[in-house]
Amino acid sequence: MTKAAATEFDTFIKRHPQTVHVDAFLHDLNGNLRGKRLPVAEAAKLWKSGLEMPRCMLFLDPTGDDLNPGERSTGLGDPDGAARPIPGLLANVPWADEPTAQILLQMTDPLGDPNHGHPSRYCARAALAETLAHFKRLKLTPVVAVELEFYLFDRDRSTEGLPVAVKNPLTGRPETSKQPYSIDDLDAYGAFIRRVAAYAREQNIPASAAITEYSPGQFEINLKHEADAVAACDHAVLLKRAIKAAARVDGHHASFMAKPFLDQAGSGMHIHVSLVDSRGKNLFGESGAKGETLLRQAIAGLQVAMPESMAIFGGNLNGFRRYQPGHNVPITPAWGNNNRSVAFRIPAGGGAARRIEHRVAGADANPYLVMAAVLAGMLHGIEKRLSPTAETKGDAGDDADPNVPFEFTAALDRFAKAKILPRHIAPDILELMRDQRRLEMQKFMGTISRQEYDWFL
Incomplete structure (x- = not known):
């Protein structure tokens, strides 16, 4: 954990000592937020080592299925990456039932990947950077x-x-x-x-x-x-x-x-x-x-x-x-x-x-x-x-x-x-999107719509 990151979290908790939970999540390819709700006593580890999450959380389909695009997830054993807090985005969740904070995360690639430790090559945020x-x-x-x-x-x-x-x-x-x-x-x-x-x-x-x-x-x-x-x-x-x-x-x-x-x-x-x-x-x-x-x-x-x-x-x-x-x-x-x-x-x-x-x-x-x-x-x-x-x-x-x-x-x-x-x-994110969208389309076409029955039955 960098000194700046430690200071951000410690300062926030000192200002908001009533905080009970920290919602930590990342943004996937389809715009869904995926992560965990941590007790505040365990949240400091986010700034120390990140949150271990399956890298496929970056590209689950809209229903939450892992379609294993291009053998990028289950084809590799569904590896974990470390999702790390994005500096400057730690904030209260004013609509929560209990005092809660939130932090947006960015995934890093897993151990064994040539890009290990760096923002994931399958992360759209990193691609924009x-x-x-x-x-x-x-x-x-x-x-x-x-x-x-x-x-x-x-x-x-x-x-x-x-x-x-x-x-x-x-x-x-x-x-x-x-x-x-x-x-x-x-x-x-x-x-x-x-x-x-x-x-x-x-x-x-x-x-x-x-x-x-x-x-x-x-x-x-x-x-x-x-x-x-x-x-x-x-x-x-x-x-x-x-x-x-x-x-x-x-x-x-x-x-x-x-x-x-x-x-x-x-x-x-x-x-x-x-x-x-x-x-x-x-x-x-x-x-x-x-x-x-x-x-x-x-x-x-x-x-x-x-x-x-x-x-x-x-x-x-x-x-x-x-x-x-x-x-x-x-x-x-x-x-x-x-x-x-x-x-x-x-x-x-x-x-x-x-x-x-x-x-x-x-x-x-x-x-x-x-x-x-x-x-x-x-x-x-x-x-x-x-x-x-x-x-x-x-x-x-x-x-x-x-x-x-x-x-x-x-x-x-x-x-x-x-x-x-x-x-x-970055070509990696473009190729991932190409493969993922084709699989999503195939899955979507695997369902017979109400209109098809109305027209053709």
């Missing part, structure tokens, strides 16, 4: 922010197992109409929003604005811009946990599922990115040709990388249902100023605020891999000095670009042939 190292060579720092959309549902599903619209806290009636940017709805759900804000403050999560979105019971909560893209994704992961906990207090269920209803808006994860130099100056906002050139090169890289990145942005089978015309979801690699129909939007405002808003990913995609793919595309465009297509100044269109795979298996096939991503993202 490696991608960021490429920017250091260019003396650039990405400043990023994550926006998360989600739905509130009733805690109980219908008799058919379908999600049920949340009941408005003021009227007691199920939500039936969309009211984007509604102040009345923010008032109606004020207790929930204030609770999320309080949880975020308690856990040092830099949450920002809250708005109602384009479907009944849909919301968006933003995170502030940060000069550490890994930390920004950590905060997105922890904010999701806080939002779900805040919803439970009111008997609601918060879901980041990308497309819960075909006829309503899906939930996205929008990534805002600017690039600053060693003096902290936003180069995208620099006046003259230099700033414009760098911005256009970054956009061009995102455009050419989009087809091979869709398996990451879509995330899962349901995520690809989100790519439909008419729902403010990009179905072409278009870009434009102040235009929500495009994939790569330059929001209104200039100077220090000028940035790219990447609007492609679903809310339940892995934030570390989404961020890595976005940054990889930008790097490619800058290093190759690419030029983007002409700016789209109206509706980007209702016809999907035939060169971009908007179907899950096609996206996996294109991902497997990626040329740009492996140059800037």
Whole structure:
């Protein structure tokens, strides 16, 4: 245990001597948090030697099964790695029944692995950190922010197992109409929003604005811009946990599922990115040709990388249902100023605020891999000095670009042939994701749906 780590834990316990438990968990490939709840008397070992956990916890499927992708787990004897605390993230759990702390962990590879003792080559968080190292060579720092959309549902599903619209806290009636940017709805759900804000403050999560979105019971909560893209994704992961906990207090269920209803808006994860130099100056906002050139090169890289990145942005089978015309979801690699129909939007405002808003990913995609793919595309465009297509100044269109795979298996096939991503993202995590997603798809197709019986029986 380093002196700094020891000080962090000891200082926290001195300030919160009533702490009974410590929740220690890591973030897996599908966005689930997996770990242990330790008595506080045993928690110090986390900072000394880490928490021994099967390395496959990084890539269990959404149901918790180990599919042994590429013989990476049971094929190797299901080895343990040591999951270690991430500095600076130890915090109270304000919604716990007993005084509890939490800490986000990062897995290291097991004894016998060539990478033993280092952040696991199958850890998406570690892969993002490696991608960021490429920017250091260019003396650039990405400043990023994550926006998360989600739905509130009733805690109980219908008799058919379908999600049920949340009941408005003021009227007691199920939500039936969309009211984007509604102040009345923010008032109606004020207790929930204030609770999320309080949880975020308690856990040092830099949450920002809250708005109602384009479907009944849909919301968006933003995170502030940060000069550490890994930390920004950590905060997105922890904010999701806080939002779900805040919803439970009111008997609601918060879901980041990308497309819960075909006829309503899906939930996205929008990534805002600017690039600053060693003096902290936003180069995208620099006046003259230099700033414009760098911005256009970054956009061009995102455009050419989009087809091979869709398996990451879509995330899962349901995520690809989100790519439909008419729902403010990009179905072409278009870009434009102040235009929500495009994939790569330059929001209104200039100077220090000028940035790219990447609007492609679903809310339940892995934030570390989404961020890595976005940054990889930008790097490619800058290093190759690419030029983007002409700016789209109206509706980007209702016809999907035939060169971009908007179907899950096609996206996996294109991902497997990626040329740009492996140059800037560790190949091990890309190969793991390719193998894992194929196995998840095979498992999913092993079940006969209700609709198949309705149509074909």
